[in-house]
Amino acid sequence: MSRRENQDVQDTNIPSSPVASPAPPAAADKHPLQVAKTVDGQAVLKRLQSELMALMMCGDAGISAFPEAESIACWKGTISGSRDTVYEGTTYKLSLIFPKDYPFKPPKVKFDTPCFHPNIDVYGNICLDILQDKWSSAYDVRTILLSIQSLLGEPNNESPLNPQAAALWSNQEEFRKMVMKLFRPSP
Amino acid sequence: MDADLEALDALTEGNLQQIIESWECFCTGTDSFLSGDLSVAADSDEYAASVRALSHYGLTRLVGDHFLQALEESFRKNAVSKFWKSFNPSSDKTAASTVSSFSNVISLMSQEGSEEMLTASLEEICMEKVYQEKLLSILLNSLLSEGDVASELEDYISTLLPRHQLMVSSVLHSTLPQPFLGILRLYFRKILEELSSMITGECEDGYEASVDSGVGFTCKSDMASRAGAMEIEEVYDQSVTLKNNELIKNIGKLVRDLRSLGFTSVTEDAYASAIFSLLKIKVQYLAGDDYRSPVLESIKEWIQAVPLQFLNALLGYLGDSAGHEDSNSGLKSPLASLPTCYPGIDMPSEELVRWQLRLEYFAYESLQDLRIAKLFEIIVDYPDSSPAIEDLKQCLDCTGQHSKLVDSFISSLRFRLLTAGASTNDILHQYVSTIKALRIIDPTGVFLEAVGEPIREYLRRRKDTIKCIVTMLTDGSGGSATGAGNTGDSLLEELNRNAENQESADYDDDLVTDDKQAWINAMRWEPDPVEADPARGSRNRRKIDILGMMVSIIGSKDQLVNEHRIMLADKLLNKSDYDIDSEIRTLELLKIHFGESSMQRCEIMLNDLIDSKRTNSNIKVSAAKATQIDAKQDEGDMSLEVFDATIISSNFWPPIQAESINVPVAVEELLSDYARRFHEVKAPRKLLWRKNLGVVKLELQFEDRALQFTVSPVQATIILKFQEQASWTSKNLAAAVGTPVDILNRRISFWVSKGILVESPGSDSDDHIYTVVDEMSETNRNGLAKGTLEDLSANDEEGEGSLASVEEQLRKEMTIYEKFIVGMLTNFGSMALDRIHNTLKMFCIAEPTYDKSVQQLQSFLEGLIAEEKLEMRDGMYVLKR
DSSP states (O other): OHHHHHHHHHHHHHHHHHHHSOOOHHHHHHOHHHHHHSTTHHHHHHHHHHHHHHHHHHOOTTEEEEEOTTOTTEEEEEEEBOTTSTTBTOEEEEEEEOOTTTTTSOOEEEESSOOOBTTBOTTOBBOOGGGTTTOOTTOOHHHHHHHHHHHHHSOOTTSOSSHHHHHHTTOHHHHHHHHHHHOOOOO | OHHHHHHHHHOOHHHHHHHHHHHHHHHHHHHHHHTTOHHHHHHOSHHHHHHHHHHHTTOHHHHHHHHHHHHHHHIIIIIIHHHHHHHOTTTTSTTOOHHHHHHHHHHHHHSTTHHHHHHHHHHHHHHHHHHHHHHHHHHHHHHHTTSOOOHHHHHHHHHHHHHHHHHHHHHHHHTOOTHHHHHHHHHHHHHHHHHHHHHHHHHHHHHHHHHHHHHHTTTSOHHHHHHHHHHHHHHHHHHHHHHHHHHHHHHHHHHHHHHHTTOHHHHHHHHHHHHHHHHHHHHHHHHTTOOSSOOHHHHHHHHHHTHHHHHHHHHHHHTOSTTOGGGGSOOOOTTTTSTTSBTTBSSOOHHHHHHHHHHHHHHHHHHHHHHHHTHHHHHHTTGGGHHHHHHHHHHHHHHOOHHHHHHHHHHHHHHHTSSTTSOHHHHHHHHHHHHHHHHHHOTTOHHHHHHHHHHHHHHHTOTTHHHHHHHHHHOOSSGGGTTTOOGGGOHHHHHHHHHHHHHHHHHHHHHHTSHHHHHHHHHHOOOOOTTSOGGGOOTTTOOOOHHHHHHHHHSOHHHHHHHHHHHHHHHHHTOSSOOOHHHHHHHHHHHHHHOTGGGHHHHHHHHHHHHHHHHHHHHHHHHHHHHHHTTTOOOTTOOGGGOOOOOOOGGGSOOBOOOOOOOOHHHHHHHHHHHHHHHHHSTTOOOOOOTTSSOEEEEEEOSSOEEEEEEOHHHHHHHHHHHHOSEEEHHHHHHHHTSOHHHHHHHHHHHHHTTSEEEEEOSSTTOEEEEEOOSOOHHHHHHHHHHHHHTTTOOOTTOOOSBOOHHHHHHHHHHHHHHHHHHHHHHHSEEEHHHHHHHHHHHOOSSSOOOOOHHHHHHHHHHHHHTTSEEEETTEEEEOO
16 A cells, blocks of 8 residues: 555656756747747736837837737847937847746847947847846836937946947047947848 | 524524514513503403414513513603602602701601502502503413413413512612601601500590499499499490501501512511600600609500500401401400400410510610619609619519619719718618619619629718718617608618518528428529629628628628717717617617627616616615705705716726816715715725716806706806806916816807807907806897707717717727837838738737728828838838938
8 A cells, every 4th residue: 555655656746847847947038939828928918018009109219129920029129329329320129038927037138230338248138237136027128128228328337248348438439430330230 | 592592493484474573562562551551452362372472482581571671661660750759759859868858758747648648659559560460460371371381481480470579679679769768657656646645545535434434333332333444444445446447457558558569678667666666755754754653564554555456456457467357356355354465356466476575575675774774863762762663673674684774873873972072871871772772673682782882882981981870770760850850761670670580581591401491492593693793602691681781881890889889878978867768779679780799888888877877866865865864954956866977887988088177166066975975885886977078957047038058067167167257268267167278268169159158359369258248139139049949959069079989099099000010110120011910910909909901901001101101112111211
């Protein structure tokens, strides 16, 4: 009898082990399609939809984003450089990937267009506090985009991802030249 | 020829001499015959002997040909020119143009006694022909009396008579003057008209006589007198036929003469065309512009009475008709009363039947053409004009020229209905009438589809179509006080009818499972008309259902339901009582048609009203109790008694435009009191007032008069402010009422137009001063008295409803779509139409859901391109920078 019980225990244990090690969030990020399909993806879906609606209706100049056709968890964003900054007249494409536990975790945001900026590295990664430890579920796509837009004009030179850019920031004219040299307008 | 040559060889001198003598004798004999001196030939055998002698020498052919030639010459010389001269006085000038010859005809026919002239000259020429035939027979006799005649010669001789006949007709035909045909036609027409008037006149006489006889037998029932009338009619028919006999005999003789002259086809053509033109005139006369009575039967009767009688008699006289002899015998077959029978004719000959069919077809066709040309008018007064429609249906069934109808009707629709000047209501009414009328003509609906398409297309381009349709649907009885009172073709009855139909249709469907029923259905199957568009599916799916066709104008029933919801909400919000019986009835009908689920929101709205009634009375009861308990509380003239609330579940109602107003303090107190009590009754729920909705009945008391109004709360609030002070500037008043100045100016114009307030320019250009008119001048009073009568219950005159209209909703939707489109194009650069459509479908799913078709999207995008917001590059849409 005891053996029997043991077996039962084992039986219950075996299926539990794969559950214990679910797919890492990073994997989920790579397969956003799956994210949208999961059960709690429904809540994400709803949230993202309302964010989309809000973003579309707010009409903020210079920022925009829209989900890619395949999934609502993968967005493309567009940010125009603000006036009176060195980025004036440029537009940058971004990609935003929302995790399945969004909005409790921040989305992964990257620059698709190369951007010469102290807090943006050559791969497009952004160093922005609200996208890391300062994230709050009160933020949304719009606030993220607005933050990134203002980051362009006001870099944080304390913790640069691009030291060259950080060093050049003081010379705005040279910086502007550099920005324009590296800027490739999106098609 | 060989034989002749041999014969020539064998000729002797004597023989030659004899031949020459005989020939001379023959020639002189012939000449004298032709000059009319018959006695020479008749008496003497000399002529015959010479002919015999000539034929003996094998010259039969020569003799025959010569004789015929001589006949022809004399016929041409004497008879023909004389004959034609009588018809064509100007025949000397042979180059007379058609026009002048036509005028000749007219002048000829206008002369008295032209008929006699025609018959006389015909007789004359026939005499001539007969005389010639007689001569020919003398020749033939002498030729044949030879005894042994070779068979080939016999053949030749036997052809002489037909050759003569041919000669006569060809001579006449070759010299035929143009007006002759016209003369014949006119002649027949005159005769027919005479006959027609005679017969109809007799018939009327017969009716009169029958009335007289009816008077004679006053004790008899209606039926009996009618039977008597019929008998008398029959008697009269006979007498008419007898009287006609003389006329017919004349015609018959004439026709026979003409026939003998080889004018058979010409004659037939002439009287046929005379009959047809008369028939056409008759049809036009009978059909006229009156569509309220069926005319087909009377036309058929007329065909029976006049042309067929005529033809029967004519054919009978000519001996073509069998059994014509006993047409006057008075022996009626027992089937005589059947409409297919021929009065006065027992056994119709085949020829006559053929004539009848021809005539009836012609009648059908001319009536059909007549009706089709006027189809638009007919459909305009549709329910009254249904007899004309029935006629048309019968005609079309016979002629099968439905496509003519479709083409002509569509063009008249385009020309007369689908224009900017026609109101949508009229177009819809006409559309409904068209559906109903064409449903009679063509139950399969094939032609209706073709005709309806242009109307639908046009209506889709009109903005107020949906509104009009819904109004037509819901304003069934009595509700059309504002409209032209066209309740006759309201769609509500159609809803009713449809409900019944649907039930019976379900019943049918159940029966189809039955084998027998299926068999019956199969037997009843008929192929679609050839004009049917095969793409449209079989007739089973093409049920003619007016509502369905109305919905198909709009595209989807959702839009219709939505519009109905908005209109219903408007109606309900403006109700001061809770009487919604008619709305409930309409809703039930709509539910049958559109399904329970789609009308759910409307049902909730109605339920809100029912609940409101209950809650309202509950609250009033509790309020009454409260006032009884502390009697000291004196509410004055404002109490909950005069106050009714409509409590709505705003989630299910269409979006309501919020407009803030500061209602008077007393009312505000009342409202909060009511809200408190509501909270007590319906524990967790709270009331949120929409102060700008509803209606206020108020009475304005002036020194010399009292006026009653039913107005909106804003208007009431405005006028109540004038209790405090007699004059307000518009800015101050707007602040006091709590509305923006421009809205205030719009609302206050109601009172200005009623003469209660006057507007005067203030210190500031956009600040007006409004003052109460206390004493009314005489002129004002008159205008006012009229105004109050007319607009006692005037609400917002600007038609500015408190609800967001469908158009506004549509505009709102479209701006959202525009933002989405701009959003996606910003991020994706360029996109094809399909991708935009799919993306919208995918992500624009919150309220309002994207539910447009690709085509609608395309036209919308084209609009954006026109506004220079987008560009089109290589089939892709891009943002315009």
